[in-house]
Amino acid sequence: MLRIGFWNTHRKSLLDPITSWTRDHELNAVLLAESPHKSDTLAGELSNRLGCLWKAPRIPLRRFCVAFRDPVTSFEPESVDLSERAPVMVLSTDVETINVALVHFPSLLHRSEDDNTLMAAELSKRLEDQEQKTRHSRTMLVGDLNLNPFSKAVVSAAGLHATMSQRLLAKGGRKVDGAHRKMFYNPMWRFLGDGGESPPGTYFHRSSSPSALFWHAFDQVLLRASLVQRLIDVKIVTRVAAHDLSTQLGRPNKAKYSDHFPIVVRLSRPKLERVHVHFADS
């Protein structure tokens, strides 16, 4: 099983809760945005604290902090955009490689949603290039999009083309204006609002504007069809060991921890295809 965790740590160190989160969820890859740590530092700390070998990418990432361990053998960027906010990485295990777009789009406090739409479209193009290069579509996107699952940039075929239902991905995509466009499954739709065990989103923002949403699911995981069948679950994490990451009102405790809750996605190992050996007639 592959367990990947993402957390925007709000420029805080948070080494203790990160360690607890990693241990509790048995993470194989820890992906942080807005972390003050370098990947090497995080890998060293996790190795010391958890007693197993954690590694960092050899090629430095400026906006992200990444550490990984067995069964992940390497996790390196291959295609980095101008802003370095959406590097496309390749995660390798002993049996496969997965394309992973690691994303932290700008906050809507500083940019318009249109700006993020442009970045989403550019990322979508780079992912298709990457899939052509690697000749497979085992591709996922994880990160803080600063966009909700229902944002045009996330839903539109001109953007990330991510839909709320796995069944819509039966053919991997759909025809739009005559051209086949691959789709993503976005499991974060089910976290919008009340009704489950999870909070109504991953980020809370109080606003006096007439159309305030308050809760947002900015932190997301998107999966191509070939990974959807391996999806075990996605969780929003509100507590790790002794660390309650939420306030009494159930919102992210940004004073003590972060303004975002971490998320964890679990994928099963790939089913190895049966190899038929044909012996030549002798």
Place this chain on the structure above:
Amino acid sequence: MSTSQIPDLWSSSISPVVATPLALLRSQAVQLSNHTGGIVRADVVTASAKGSSREHCLVISAPALDFKQEIVKVVHDVPIVYPCSVYAEEFEDDSREPYWVASSPESVISALGQVLQSDRIVALINSLVAVSNEEEPTDSAVK
């Protein structure tokens, strides 16, 4: 006032030879290979942008690592290439648009110099050279 006394009012910045932003980027792309012995390279990727504008992106790559990264982008109209906008992390601040407006080749060179000599780019290229050298030599890196 006699004809000979009429002053030349045109700017001294106007000359019969003016490099385009694309030529300036291509020149820098060629020079990177000289610095790194071909281990890290640069290419200029051109695309049409909104309306009649063109985007030229300087992309560095490390073939041994299968790695590429966009580091600076110049956008201009066609056929009017100046002023152009130079986009890079080095120009990002609190303002809404992270770009430098250049009205001459000298201004583009100044902007590119800030980017290409920045700590960010120097560290990135040095890292790519170091990590590439740890890899098995490939045909592309042996030249």
